[in-house]
Amino acid sequence: MKKHNLIFSLILATGMLSPLASQAQPAVENYDASALGTSPRWLTTKVYIEGAPEIDVKDKYPGVVGISAWDPQRNRYEFFYTDTGLSKYDNGGGGYFMVTGDRKNHILIPDKGATRTIVRKLETLNNQEFTYSREVPRDMIDANPLVRIHVVHAPYTGSVKTTPTH
Template identity: 65%
Template structure:
């Protein structure tokens, strides 16, 4: 009986003392949603189609190009035109956003406009880059087959100043 107790005690102690594989694996840092607050404005710098990262197709996807503002404390967003700084809020370019608990999905819930909830895959988010991807019809033409576009943003340092409507 003592021998059996000693074996069980040894096994129990070994569980605590030997590191598990999951505890020693390299952990990839997760996107920090508060990185959106590191810049008052973000500018779309590039749009590319999956598999073609060297080909910028911003001209084919004007609906996703612009300046944006993010307020992680209120979970509010708003988009603006890059030439005038005018808000896109009335056309669905403003509302609430959320990031899923696994920090892989970025969801927009517009206040107004024709769009409903927009689900985007969060590709990268830190103080210097915000990139998401989503499936849309090629060139945003409804009859075209879907493609996955990647929309890259960087902190904006230009002359246009914007302010959130809400």
């Protein structure tokens, strides 16, 4: 009887550990949704096309460049122009956001504007850097083929004042 209990226990333990081992994934590093709240504002510091991180193409993608404010307590965001601090809210630059449970995607749901949902892949998210990537038409010209751009942000410490509208 003891032999059967031992065998049963080994089979049970193997069955319990096997699914865990086969489905286990390494912990995702540098992805903490609360890190958006570690800085009240973030500044776009670089935009590059996938495969060419050494070439900054911010001037070709002005729609993704700016100062952004994130409120993880309310899941709200708002974007601002870097030169004036004026809000981009009326053009889809404000609304709700979420980070998916697997912490791989950052989803924006604008309150206004033509686009209803924007899904962005989280590349890095910690208290020093917020980087996402997404597919857009090359140079933001609708007729061009899609490219994946990476948009890099750092905590904003400049003097431009921003005032949330919502």
